[in-house]
Amino acid sequence: MKYSYIAKSLAKHVASGFKLPYMVMFETTLMCNEYCEYCIFGEEGKFNDLKTRAERERIFKRIREMAEMGIFALSFSGGEPLLNPNTSDYIARAADLGLWTSMPTNGLLIKKYADGVARLDMLEVSIDSLNRQRFAKRRGLDGLPTILENLEFVLKRRRPFTTQINAAVNLENLDDLPELAEFCRQRNLVLHPEAVHNVMRAGELLPDFELHGAQIDRVELGLRNLRTAYPKNVRFYTHYYEFYRNGGFGPKFPCRHPSKLVSMKPDGSIHLPCAFMTLFQSQAPLEEIFESEPAKKIIAQEETLWDFCKGCKIGCPYEVSAFTNSPALAIESGLNFLRII
Ligand SMILES: C[S@@+](CC[C@H](N)C(=O)[O-])C[C@H]1O[C@@H](n2cnc3c(N)ncnc32)[C@H](O)[C@@H]1O
Numbered sequence: 001m002k003y004s005y006i007a008k009s010l011a012k013h014v015a016s017g018f019k020l021p022y023m024v025m026f027e028t029t030l031m032c033n034e035y036c037e038y039c040i041f042g043e044e045g046k047f048n049d050l051k052t053r054a055e056r057e058r059i060f061k062r063i064r065e066m067a068e069m070g071i072f073a074l075s076f077s078g079g080e081p082l083l084n085p086n087t088s089d090y091i092a093r094a095a096d097l098g099l100w101t102s103m104p105t106n107g108l109l110i111k112k113y114a115d116g117v118a119r120l121d122m123l124e125v126s127i128d129s130l131n132r133q134r135f136a137k138r139r140g141l142d143g144l145p146t147i148l149e150n151l152e153f154v155l156k157r158r159r160p161f162t163t164q165i166n167a168a169v170n171l172e173n174l175d176d177l178p179e180l181a182e183f184c185r186q187r188n189l190v191l192h193p194e195a196v197h198n199v200m201r202a203g204e205l206l207p208d209f210e211l212h213g214a215q216i217d218r219v220e221l222g223l224r225n226l227r228t229a230y231p232k233n234v235r236f237y238t239h240y241y242e243f244y245r246n247g248g249f250g251p252k253f254p255c256r257h258p259s260k261l262v263s264m265k266p267d268g269s270i271h272l273p274c275a276f277m278t279l280f281q282s283q284a285p286l287e288e289i290f291e292s293e294p295a296k297k298i299i300a301q302e303e304t305l306w307d308f309c310k311g312c313k314i315g316c317p318y319e320v321s322a323f324t325n326s327p328a329l330a331i332e333s334g335l336n337f338l339r340i341i
Pocket residue numbers: 032036038039040077078079080081104105106124125126166167168169194195196197198199209
């Protein structure tokens with residue numbers, strides 16, 4: 001992240017009346033090498049996203065377009081983002097230009113791509129539990145020892161509190177979190193627990209993994225207690241649990257993914273309204289897309305939502321919507337961020 005870049009971008013956002021998107025979620029591949037029981041991905045080869053040289057150049061061009069448009073943050077996601085052999089180079093390019101970069105990863109390949117990983121403003125490694133058997137059951141792979149070894153390796157090149165452990169939480173692993181929080185405290189890491197929710201993709205829905213009623217209360221209370229015990233290390237939005245209880249996105253708390261979080265697919269195409277449902281897609285330049293009539297029409301509809309949005313509780317759209325829907329939540333997240341830096 002470069003402060004001169006942030007200042008220039010801020011000027012663009014002010015000039016646009018804060019109409020511009022501020023973040024891109026780039027799914028570098030839809031394939032994954034873990035098989036998490038609650039996740040929609042995890043079938044290697046199911047999504048056949050071919051890598052070509054032309055595609056690599058197209059992504060570099062896209063990153064330039066993001067910088068020109070004043071996008072603040074670029075998140076590399078997936079599938080498993082490091083299964084795309086170019087991801088490390090994309091991170092370096094975005095960092096050179098000054099964008100704030102982050103990447104959730106299962107950690108299986110972070111040692112192999114340690115140079116790229118070292119450039120990330122925020123590295124997020126997904127570890128639900130330090131119990132090897134429970135980890136294997138949940139994540140569909142007995143990979144914990146390798147991931148922990150890889151993590152210790154890359155941490156030598158990362159500053160305190162710039163590495164986050166993502167834990168998808170339900171009642172099965174709630175009691176494992178204190179051990180994980182202590183692990184984070186000893187290494188100056190952030191623990192970001194997120195309640196397991198259902199994930200939909202283009203109409204395809206997994207079996208119901210959602211928390212209901214008293215289960216949500218137990219998870220929320222457990223996390224609040226954990227944050228009290230580890231105030232520097234545990235970070236989550238308490239409001240998320242109210243949102244979850246209220247059934248996720250709805251007219252009172254609309255999803256801002258279409259206007260604020262750009263979805264980019266492995267081939268560089270931009271998808272609207274979100275990463276999980278496509279009504280419009282384009283390979284045109286980024287600014288041109290957001291000035292086009294089809295995109296404007298979709299964005300105008302975000303206030304009223306689509307039927308497929310109802311009940312969605314996915315974390316990244318929630319976060320961008322929290323900033324946008326509520327100044328109080330924007331301030332809370334800002335304070336949260338500052339407290340741990
Ligand atoms: C979809 S993964 C993509 C990146 C990478 N493969 C990883 O494991 O981090 C991003 C994050 O979403 C979390 N996740 C996936 N499905 C989830 C669900 N149903 N509920 C809550 N979190 C989930 C994962 O644990 C991971 O931290």
